[in-house]
Amino acid sequence: MPQTLAEIRSLLAAIDRRPKHRLGQNFLHDHNKLNQIIEAADVQPNDTILEVGPGTGALTEQLLQIGASVIAVEIDPDLCQILRNQFGLDTNRWRLIHADVMANKHTLDPSVVEALQSVAQFSLIANLPYQIASPLLLTLACDHLALTRATVMVQREVADRITAPPADPGQNRSGKDYGPLSVMLQSMFNVQRIMTLPPGCFWPPPKVDSAVVQLTRHPKPLTHEPQKLRALVHLLFTRRRKQIGTILGRDAQLPPGVTPAMRPEQLTIQQLIAIQQSNVE
CATH class of the missing domain: 1.10.8 (Helicase, Ruva Protein; domain 3)
Known part of the structure; x- marks a missing residue:
């Protein structure tokens, strides 16, 4: 059973902490949406999952129960404490990396790169703050070809840019959302919007809608450069x-x-x- 809102609040209260706005912390507590995300991600036993921003471990717990191996990257030391209390020290199926997933705008943190080096292929599942969504997805798309699928929650504005087509006046398409993010991700992946998540699905509720987007790498990318x-x-x-x-x-x-x-x-x-x-x- 996924974590309830009361359980998420209790985990934070136990260490005298609240969600940190500066880190974009909004915890998904809608069980139906969480189950739909897991179903869409099609996680199988022995899959390797890169989970960015695991929070209090609501999704992590489900992934481990399925039998997946999870590499979790969490920037917040307080949440790392909660995750350690729940899932313990690193094992062959669970590894927690306390770091910002991005070392800079174009490069993953070295500890994340090291963790992924021995993995033949992996999937990304993440609730991505606005400021890292584009650089993380572009870096993984272009530089980490072992990424085969990504199922990510992003602000609806970012989802609009990921899925945008080029301008076409005949189809009443302005192309205003079409840009580098659209081109690069669509050249490497089949892109699909899975669902929209209203603010009430999260605690605390954000000011804007979110969306779940899935990227599945093309068997033959449109570009090899x-x-x-x-x-x-x-x-x-x-x-x-x-x-x-x-x-x-x-x-x-x-x-x-x-x-x-x-x-x-x-x-x-x-x-x-x-x-x-x-x-x-």
Whole structure:
């Protein structure tokens, strides 16, 4: 049985602590939603799960009961104390890393990298604070190919950006949410929005809706040079209101169907990859 709201409150009260707003701590206590997330993640015995922000261990407990191995990364020392009290010292199926999962904007913490080095493949399950959602997902997508699936809770705004299609006036699509996060994740993964979570599913309730998004890595990625594509996409979308001919220059080699007058949000992922493969800087 997942933790109840009363149990979550009690675990924090036992160490005289409350949720920390600066760390984006909002604890999911809706049992139906938690069970739906576990079902969507399709966790199997002996799977390796990277759980970022395990909190009080509500999801961790379910994952261990299924028979998965959990590498949990928690930045808050108070929550680490709660997790140690519940699950004990590290074993071959449970490891707790007290760290910020991101060493910097583009690199995982070395202890997390070390824990993942011996793993042939792993899944990510996480309730991601706004400030780390994009850099973590982009880093795992591009630099850690052993990640096969991610099931993440993020602010709805981030979910909109992850799943956004390019602009298409004929379909009444503005492309305002389409950008580097959309392009890079969709080039590496099949992206699906699973559900929306209203604020009342969490304690304390956040000010905005959240959403669960699932990323399943393509058997054959659309690009084999994600870092080069990432650099091109960054160049284009930092000037997204400019025409690509202005951004790339008059001598740029553009693939069929792409004109200098187009803007970045109009380009499909395939077109962006074609531009990158033309060695346009």
